[in-house]
Amino acid sequence: MANTVSRTWIRDLLRPLLPVFGEVALWSLFVNLLALAVPVFVMQVYDRVIFHNGLNTLVALLLGMLLVLIFDFVLRQARARILQRVALRIDADLGRALFGRLVRLPLHQVERRSTASWHALFRDVDTIRNALSGSTALTLCDSLFFILFLALTFFIAQPIAWILVVATPVFALVAWRSGHVVKLSSERERSLAVARDTLVAEIIAGRATVQALALEQTLQPLWEERHAAALGQSICRGAAADRYAALGSSLTLLTTVAMTAIGALCVLDQKLTLGALIAANMLGGRLIAPITQIGLNWRTIASLREVSERLSSLFAVPLQRQENGLVSVTPLGRITVEHVTFAHDIAAAPTLDTLDISIPAVAAAGAGGMHAIVGRNGSGKSTLLKIITGLYQPANGRVLIDGSDIAQYSRRQLARWIGYVPQETVLFAGTLRHNIALRVPEASDDDVIRAATLAGAHAFIALRPEGYATDAGEAGLRLSAGQRQRVAIARALVGEPPILVLDEPSNALDTQADADLRVRLAELAKTTTIIIVTHHLAWLSLCTSIAVLDQGRIVDSGDAATILPKLGHRGRTDLHSRAAGSVNVTPQSYARPNPAGRGPVELVKMGSLVTTPRHTPSGGR
């Protein structure tokens, strides 16, 4: 799908700009017409003023030229201002469209590109802006008036005009060849620069690990190697561009020499006046300049195609649903996963394979309860949560909320109804209030405080001198991991969503905070459907149902009372217990897929599912 190319974005971008380009072309026509005045002036000065001592003619010509120069200045200014408007429009419209893609594309599409390649896509906007509104655009525009200069050259100095007719295709060939060579070098340079920048992005993201492990000795040579490769390619590209630029200059000189020599013979034969020779030389320079310039700017012109193909394939990817046209009633929160199959990598085995889960209704209202998903690392638990929240779209099967396929709902609706706490907590720069209210921007202060209290965040926030106005710092890094997790839980709770999806929500919490959160969420589960990935018995013992996942398949599921003993745990853990254990699910414990490859399978070696007591601090309850 990503390879499909859709050029509608180019149409959308250019359509409002067409009248503006029309204006630029009109002003360029006048600028180029006025440019004809200079060679004509020079010809008149040589042929009339000098030869006929025509001082009055000179004054008249000078006055005329003064007017021409004033007009030329005004027109060029007007043209530059129009192009600035074009640049602004491209920056605003294309930048906005690209940003919209970044935040509205399906999650797995965003994950497919590295951070550095996303940055590079934003730099592509600069390329398009420069090509359509910078010197390249002006050169292309001026080259349209090539015929005007050639016609005047034929009019005043026909033999010289023929030299230009012969020289022009040679210049065009050099320009094309130079562009082709430079384009190939630029593509390679770009991919090497993205590889280098990806390393920088990784180092910045993992800066603490880099320092803790003293990785500079490993990373410095790696970065230098990638930097050197990018620089080397840049030098190659520069050398190729310089070679063709030098060739263009030599050809320009050669053309001038040829024009002057043949022109001189014509002057001697009295087929041409001296003024006409000089004027034709000037016209020749004016005619060849845009062609040479196009050669120099070919990198921009050539990369325009490459960039537009890159953006086209990005713009071809369908966005997540933004609207569904219905004002839907907030669901109760019954969740059904039907035959869901999903693969991160379509060439590899599916990450989730034909999954069926029904979150049973426990409350009188028909929803609610806490439902756990357990399984080994890499068994697909987080992926399943992302499918349930609608972040990943299954290749087959569907997820239903209250019997309705979630595919019909917009991202915004799902975000309102499903509070999600991912495994890796990420906050954004800004105040804690801002971070907590992100999902529900119109949330009142009371809503924010209620959610923070429920998540166990209010106490530490209240102790800060800035309170809820405390700046979380870039990615929330001014907070401790546990504080970040509490704020993330509060963010999921704001707006009282009917469904909560929690991916190891207490892995950074201290024992007391973990116990407090359990108590509060157990209460909340009476009205809210909570789906939780956890390894901790204290949480599992509060659950209504448990599904055991292995290698992307449900290997056992049912009431917690039935599943927990199989996991090696008998009896419920006290809600307030700090002596919670964790299920240690070993590979041997997991099921052999049944021969049919579908449906629940029998668990084997249940005895190897052990519970590990957690550290009990003295004085614990």
Ligand SMILES: Nc1ncnc2c1ncn2[C@@H]1O[C@H](COP(=O)(O)OP(=O)(O)OP(=O)(O)O)[C@@H](O)[C@H]1O
């Ligand atoms: N963004 C991704 N791109 C490619 N593969 C991925 C991606 N995310 C996860 N995977 C793969 O999908 C499989 C399931 O990953 P997932 O994170 O769902 O496992 P998990 O059960 O939550 O593991 P854990 O207990 O370690 O959190 C793993 O093999 C992992 O390598």
